[in-house]
Amino acid sequence: MTKAREIMTPDVTCVRSDENVVDAARKMVELDVGALPICGPDERLKGMLTDRDIVVRVVAQGRDPSACTAGELAQGELVWVGADDSLDRVLELMADRKVRRIPVIDGHVLVGIIAQADVARRLPDSTVGDLVSDVSRPAA
Numbered sequence: 154m155t156k157a158r159e160i161m162t163p164d165v166t167c168v169r170s171d172e173n174v175v176d177a178a179r180k181m182v183e184l185d186v187g188a189l190p191i192c193g194p195d196e197r198l199k200g201m202l203t204d205r206d207i208v209v210r211v212v213a214q215g216r217d218p219s220a221c222t223a224g225e226l227a228q229g230e231l232v233w234v235g236a237d238d239s240l241d242r243v244l245e246l247m248a249d250r251k252v253r254r255i256p257v258i259d260g261h262v263l264v265g266i267i268a269q270a271d272v273a274r275r276l277p278d279s280t281v282g283d284l285v286s287d288v289s290r291p292a293a
Contacts, residue, residue, distance in 0.1 A: 200227025
């Protein structure tokens, strides 16, 4: 059985919860990613920051991105998987919670992230298509 650690992208860079949104956006550009985990001063996962969060919750609302922190944008229930969770569990959580990326935790440490692209590289097209469809479907 495939485990989360086998398909994750390791060595994930976090944005600190106290970093402003401008610095977080620059980090996304440097890393060529659309999302970053938000970690607190204790290095624990606090949430995820996406490029969409920045556009919808900061720019579109006329907020000053240099005065807004990543931690302010962490909202809702934190969704993550354990490094030894099965791939079935990963897919179930991504589909149920409608997330395109999911952090991977080992103990209390962030060890990686699984994105739709990671799934696409490892699974049959039909499974990937089902995941994309489930994640993209509007909430009922």
